[in-house]
Amino acid sequence: MQLMNARWNGQFSCFDLVAKSDECSRTIVTVGDIEIGGDDFIVMAGPCAVESERQLMQTAEAVAAAGARILRGGAYKPRSSPYSFQGMGVAGLKLLRKAREATGLAIVTEVMSGEDVDLIAEYADLMQVGARSMENYSLLQALGRCECPVLLKRGLAATLEELLRSAQVIAMNGNQQIVLCERGIRTFETATRNTLDIAAVPVLKTVSRLPVIVDPSHAAGVRSLVPILARAAAVVGADGLIVEVHPAPDQAMSDGEQSLTFEQFRNMMADLQPYLAIREDAQRLSPQLVVNGGTD
Ligand code: PEP
Numbered sequence: 001m002q003l004m005n006a007r008w009n010g011q012f013s014c015f016d017l018v019a020k021s022d023e024c025s026r027t028i029v030t031v032g033d034i035e036i037g038g039d040d041f042i043v044m045a046g047p048c049a050v051e052s053e054r055q056l057m058q059t060a061e062a063v064a065a066a067g068a069r070i071l072r073g074g075a076y077k078p079r080s081s082p083y084s085f086q087g088m089g090v091a092g093l094k095l096l097r098k099a100r101e102a103t104g105l106a107i108v109t110e111v112m113s114g115e116d117v118d119l120i121a122e123y124a125d126l127m128q129v130g131a132r133s134m135e136n137y138s139l140l141q142a143l144g145r146c147e148c149p150v151l152l153k154r155g156l157a158a159t160l161e162e163l164l165r166s167a168q169v170i171a172m173n174g175n176q177q178i179v180l181c182e183r184g185i186r187t188f189e190t191a192t193r194n195t196l197d198i199a200a201v202p203v204l205k206t207v208s209r210l211p212v213i214v215d216p217s218h219a220a221g222v223r224s225l226v227p228i229l230a231r232a233a234a235v236v237g238a239d240g241l242i243v244e245v246h247p248a249p250d251q252a253m254s255d256g257e258q259s260l261t262f263e264q265f266r267n268m269m270a271d272l273q274p275y276l277a278i279r280e281d282a283q284r285l286s287p288q289l290v291v292n293g294g295t296d
């Protein structure tokens with residue numbers, strides 16, 4: 001055992017449905033026949049936004065062939081600018097369903113409002129709460145009442161305590177199938193779009209029972225950094241990734257600069273292999289939480 005940290009215990013144990021406890025040390029989130037938080041490293045990939053049938057089907061086939069298990073694609077987009085593309089809505093959801101039928105990939109897509117939960121749950125296998133919605137409590141409550149697993153992204157300026165507080169809101173309302181996502185936080189650094197808080201992974205894996213994945217695309221903001229950050233995520237013990245991929249990133253309607261081409265995604269997946277082999281070691285090296293008492 002490496003380290004005990006009583007302070008974390010005090011800070012996080014109040015979120016009793018998502019914190020690690022003597023009774024429950026890990027939750028496996030089941031998405032169809034996929035287990036997140038188990039032994040496998042689960043990669044979710046696809047475009048930022050669903051733009052057309054051709055774009056989505058081509059991407060779905062390419063990412064499935066490269067080893068992704070879950071297709072991402074926003075049909076409802078929370079854009080920083082009101083003048084940007086806001087997503088295809090229901091037509092986009094229908095394309096996601098079609099891509100699932102064609103490839104067998106499960107679907108993760110964003111839900112922005114509590115009112116949309118029932119509709120989107122008809123199409124999604126995993127409901128994404130975007131960074132901008134992490135503290136939308138009426139949305140979190142509605143997701144708590146729904147049967148579908150939830151991917152909860154860390155807010156742009158949220159602490160890990162706040163992230164787990166939001167997870168607790170979902171769990172308190174009845175849904176404990178929650179995956180956490182570190183997607184970079186806003187700092188004074190401008191060379192990258194956000195700052196990937198890589199330490200968030202072992203901290204969350206220590207204090208929480210929930211699986212943790214990393215989004216290197218929104219963290220980096222530039223595609224050349226995505227494979228190396230993906231590698232870092234594997235090495236620190238993440239349970240998977242969510243990555244943006246587009247057939248022609250330069251023509252993407254959103255987040256093209258951070259989207260990988262098919263070839264780059266294929267290479268990223270192949271290059272990850274040796275790092276996945278040492279990923280289990282992260283568990284051994286990670287600090288251990290002593291739930292009842294303990295010292296620094
Ligand atoms: C997205 O996944 O395309 C997205 C908008 O992510 P985030 O909420 O992390 O900014």
Ligand code: MN
Pocket residue numbers: 048049218244254255
């Ligand atoms: Mn995006």
